[in-house]
Amino acid sequence: xxxxxxxxxxxxxxxxxxxxxxxxxxxxxxxxxxxxxxxxxxxxxxxxxxxxxxxxxxxxxxxxxxxxxxxxxxxxxxxxxxxxxxxxxxxxxxxxxxxxxxxxxxxxxxxxxxxxxxxxxxxxxxxxxxxxxxxxxxxxxxxxxxxxxxxxxxxxxxxxxxxxxxxxxxxxxxxxxxxxxxxxxxxxxxxxxxxxxxxxxxxxxxxxxxxxxxxxxxxxxxxxxxxxxxxxxxxxxxxxxxxxxxxxxxxxxxxxxxxxxxxxxxxxxxx
Numbered sequence: 001x002x003x004x005x006x007x008x009x010x011x012x013x014x015x016x017x018x019x020x021x022x023x024x025x026x027x028x029x030x031x032x033x034x035x036x037x038x039x040x041x042x043x044x045x046x047x048x049x050x051x052x053x054x055x056x057x058x059x060x061x062x063x064x065x066x067x068x069x070x071x072x073x074x075x076x077x078x079x080x081x082x083x084x085x086x087x088x089x090x091x092x093x094x095x096x097x098x099x100x101x102x103x104x105x106x107x108x109x110x111x112x113x114x115x116x117x118x119x120x121x122x123x124x125x126x127x128x129x130x131x132x133x134x135x136x137x138x139x140x141x142x143x144x145x146x147x148x149x150x151x152x153x154x155x156x157x158x159x160x161x162x163x164x165x166x167x168x169x170x171x172x173x174x175x176x177x178x179x180x181x182x183x184x185x186x187x188x189x190x191x192x193x194x195x196x197x198x199x200x201x202x203x204x205x206x207x208x209x210x211x212x213x214x215x216x217x218x219x220x221x222x223x224x225x226x227x228x229x230x231x232x233x234x235x236x237x238x239x240x241x242x243x244x245x246x247x248x249x250x251x252x253x254x255x256x257x258x259x260x261x262x263x264x265x266x267x268x269x270x271x
Contacts, residue, residue: 012033012047020149022063024061054073056125062074062075073126075126081112082154085123093113093146094156094157095172097113097114098113099162105178105182115133115134115165116133116134117140120132142194160190163179163182164195167199167206167210168202171243177241177268180265187218195211196225205255212254213254236255237257238256239257240257
């Protein structure tokens with residue numbers, strides 16, 4: 001079937017391009033074409049059938065580029081899709097996804113992580129998995145815009161918040177060794193004072209312990225930073241990496257159980 005456009009479809013596609021929008025909703029269709037809801041739904045169904053658009057989820061669609069020929073399976077940019085799946089501004093790309101954006105990883109990630117105050121179910125679209133991490137509104141800080149296209153941006157954690165989120169949930173980043181490697185890769189750019197500020201603002205003991213340990217291990221911290229973090233320590237011990245078995249020596253200085261050895265972390269980072 002050829003991807004032909006009638007007058008109404010052409011008007012819709014033109015209007016979306018003029019607005020720099022490749023993703024669109026049923027509401028957008030109704031607004032642009034003047035169709036009522038039922039008619040708009042039928043109209044979009046025909047566009048999908050002809051391969052002009054692809055359905056991402058109920059009510060959300062993406063224009064399929066004409067240069068793809070007869071191809072009908074298309075998702076578009078995964079970061080823009082993640083933004084559309086959440087809706088609103090109470091979100092940011094986080095964890096392993098933010099690490100990739102900040103060039104803190106050596107291999108591409110197959111999962112898009114999004115932190116949001118909303119409850120959103122995980123979803124797989126076009127082979128890409130989208131996972132959503134709940135985050136209270138008061139902790140939606142340390143966020144910067146990231147340009148995906150010349151006209152469109154998404155929200156992503158800044159470099160320091162990315163490290164802090166990784167220390168809180170290493171399991172969403174491939175484990176603590178990957179977070180440590182990312183910190184080492186960007187050690188020249190990361191602001192230590194901001195790292196400490198974020199860790200104390202988040203008030204999570206495991207984050208404070210892991211951050212202090214890594215800053216000392218890689219010798220990128222300061223005495224001031226160390227003291228600020230140690231003042232918040234309690235007597236409780238936590239494991240260094242929750243992804244691997246709870247074993248290894250206890251480090252009293254940071255109230256950590258070292259189930260990943262310092263030698264391994266040095267080797268992983270420096271190689």
